Amino acid sequence: MTHAALTVADLDVRRTVRAIVGNRTKLLLMIVIGVVALGPITVLGVSLLPTLGEQAVTASLTTDTATTVLEYVTGGIAVLWVLLSVMTVMRTVTAVAAVDEPAFLLLSTTVRNAVVGIVAAEVARYVLVVLPLTALFAGAFAVGAGTPMPVVTATLTVALVVVTAVPVGFLVGIWVRHLITVYEPIARYRTLLFAAFWLAYFGAIATGGLNAVMGTLFTALQTSPLGWPGHLLATGIPGLEPSIPAIAGAVAGAVCLVAVAIAAAVPAADRHWFADPARTDDEPVGEESSSDRLTALLAGRVSRPVRTVTVTAIRRTKRAPIRLAYAGYPLLGALGFVQQIIELGTVPAFLAVLFCLYAVWAAGVLFTLNPLGDLGPALPAVVTSTLTGQQAIRGRILAGALVGVPLALVVSLAVGIASPLGLEQTAALTAATVAGAVATPALATGIGSAFPRFGSVNVTNNREAVMPSKTAFVIYTIAIALPAGAAAGLYLEAPALIAGLIASVSTWTPLPSVAIAARTITVTAWTVLIGGLLAPVISYLYAVERFDWYDFD
Secondary structure (H helix, E strand, O other): OOOHHHHHHHHHHHHHHHHHHHHHHHHHHHHHHHHHHHHHHHHHHHHHHHHHHHHHHOOOOOHHHHHHHHHHHHHHHHHHHHHHHHHHHHHHHHOOOOOOOOOHHHHHOHHHHHHHHHHHHHHHHHHHHHHHHHHHHHHHHHHHOOOOOOHHHHHHHHHHHHHHHHHHHHHHHHHHHHHHHHHHHHHHHHHHHHHHHHHHHHHHHHOOOHHHHHHHHHHOOOOOOOHHHHHHHHHHOOOOOOOOHHHHHHHHHHHHHHHHHHHHHHHHHHHHOOOOOOOOOOOOOOOHHHHHHHHHHHEEEEEEHHHHHHHHHHHHHHHHHHHHHHHHHHHHHHHHHHHHHHOOOOOOHHHHHHHHHHHHHHHHHOOOOOOOOOHHHHHHHHHHHOHHHHHHHHHHHHHHHHHHHHHHHHHHHHHHHHHHOOHHHHHHHHHHHHHHHHHHHHHHHHHHHHOOOEEEEEEEOEEEEOOOHHHHHHHHHHHHHHHHHHHHHHHHOOOHHHHHHHHHHHHHOOOOOOOOOHHHHHHHHHHHHHHHHHHHHHHHHHHHHHHOOOOOO
């Protein structure tokens, strides 16, 4: 590797570390996710692997058992290679192939140096995460086995897998990115393609299809070249007889594979980086756009300023749908229930209500949770124009209702019919959901005006967008959850049960016992519910006042 390629790799890794360390929220979130995702398996592995290492030394494995263990090792390594390759493809499409400051990098060195440096930086990022975990687990096994060989062989094996998987993933990923960003027939539909991909991905996770695919790959790739590095790992496990030719083939194959992948990636990167991106937002001459149709639909029904605000808000979101990525985050929590729905053949009643609550929540976050910040650099010109606060806020509320009401209607009817709810209950749920989709945009305007965000944030590694502030998100969600919870408690006649639960829990604590009358809980629930019903009106009036009297200081 040349000095220029090393410099590119070093700068790329430094930039990644600086971006993570400099963002405390992102760093804290990564730590929490790491602890939740890896904490239990790490504790379990460190606890059990010493015992397994000791048994591997003391117990004598039969030929069949040793063969089975070796197949598990090679199959696991092959699946690991596939997973790392797929992850690299995804990262290349979304971030790695998007060169930071391309005018500087691509003019200061050759494309080959840039490719080698970027691939090396990606390898380093994987190594910084994967190798410490590998050494930890292998070290735990080595303690029981009484030999350091498992640490050496495991580290070398995982390093070999990473070094070969990343260049291949980069090569595939840069061609995929080229197709969806440069090749116009495909680039025009890249948003739909991304949506379909993630829908299929999460659907496979929720339905168990991903596990079936992994199981098939695990079995099919055990004796393939992708499993050969597993024989290197097996040299550190007592009682196994790895294949020396397979180890030699793995090393020689790794050298050839890396060389071929890098050689093929250089012209691919050269073609992609120096190509003009596809222009997907051009409207054919003489063709009526969706914005024109919406304008014609609203003409005569709302005033021109309100209509302009509505159409502009929807048009901007259509051109940059990444701005709405946050609206889909709550749906990730529903993945755990998909398998249950498939097994039962019906949507549980509580899930039907939760899906409707999501539709109500989403109607407010689409266009109205950051009415001032969404204006961006145009904010001074807009607030000092002849546009009044009523017109600006009503336009955004109308935009949210135009999208949210059909969504609420479809979702509520679909989950109501698919659930055990009766016709009357389904009709009531549908009416409440549609009414909520009309009210929540008004509720969001005041909260978003009180806690605006004007700066952009990273939505993905290389995409930025102006999103509502965290405070606005939290307050808006609470403003919906509390009245909804109060309504549910009153409908289920749960105040007495809640009062008994509070009394029971208080007896378990060293603090004095707490007793709350059921009537008090009922009055509180009605107060919260009435306040929640009045909140959209108050929030709307505040948003109008805030817009009309906005102070730039």
